[in-house]
Each structure stands twice: as C-alpha cells, then as structure tokens.
Amino acid sequence: MTNVYEDNAILTGVDVVTALPGDHLDELEDKYRQLDLVYYLQRAFGSGELETDRIKQYILACKADVSAAIIERLKKAKKIYKRCRVCGKILPWNDPYALCEDCFQAQREGRYQ
Numbered sequence: 001m002t003n004v005y006e007d008n009a010i011l012t013g014v015d016v017v018t019a020l021p022g023d024h025l026d027e028l029e030d031k032y033r034q035l036d037l038v039y040y041l042q043r044a045f046g047s048g049e050l051e052t053d054r055i056k057q058y059i060l061a062c063k064a065d066v067s068a069a070i071i072e073r074l075k076k077a078k079k080i081y082k083r084c085r086v087c088g089k090i091l092p093w094n095d096p097y098a099l100c101e102d103c104f105q106a107q108r109e110g111r112y113q
Contacts, residue, residue, distance in 0.1 A: 018062050019069035025077070028070045035063045 017031045039059045046052030082091040084100040086107075091100060099107070 017066075019066045023069065025070065025073045028066055028073065032063060032066045032070065035059055035066060039063065 017034055019028060019031065023031070039056060042052060042056050042059060046055070082093060082095055082098075083089065084091060084103055085098045086103040087100060089100045089102075091098075097104070
C-alpha cells in the first residue's frame with residue numbers, strides 16, 4: 001500500500017500537532033489521540049516510502065512531546081498525598097502501608113520489649 005490513492009495523497013492537509021505551553025490536560029489528550037490516529041493511518045497506508053518513514057518518526061517525536069507534557073501536568077495537578085496515620089509524614093505514592101518507617105519501628109520496639 002502507498003500513501004496515494006488515484007494519484008492523490010491520502011494524508012495531505014492533516015496537521016501534526018505539538019504540545020503548547022498553555023494547553024490544558026484535555027487538549028493535550030485530544031492532541032495525543034490525533035497523533036495516534038495520524039500515525040496509524042501513516043503506518044497503514046504509507047509503508048515503504050522514505051518520506052513516510054520520516055513523517056512517522058516526526059509523529060512519534062510529537063507524541064513523545066505531548067506525552068511528556070501530559071505527565072508534567074499530572075505531576076503539577078497532584079494534590080492528594082498518602083500520609084502516615086501516626087505522624088502525618090508524606091509517604092511515597094506507591095507505599096503499601098499507612099505508616100512511615102520511623103513510626104513502624106517505634107511501634108515495633110514498643111510492642112516487643
């Protein structure tokens with residue numbers, strides 16, 4: 001398959017979008033979906049052409065930029081933190097326990113002495 005149907009290019013007029021500094025999270029997600037769709041179409045209909053490979057690499061680079069912008073927005077928007085139930089110290093997001101290490105050790109020492 002090629003990127004041409006009846007002597008007309010299939011993906012002409014499709015703008016490849018990138019992340020802009022003022023974009024909101026929903027706009028960034030829409031841009032990522034657009035890039036994903038354009039990449040899929042380019043991969044499906046533009047195989048074997050050198051220019052198509054360059055376009056696909058450019059689309060992947062744009063997707064990486066948008067993905068990084070989404071991750072940064074999510075990091076900034078995160079306001080809920082896990083805290084130790086005894087002292088209130090902030091815990092890592094993936095901590096399986098509700099106690100910090102200091103409080104755990106203090107309870108363990110008090111319990112077994």
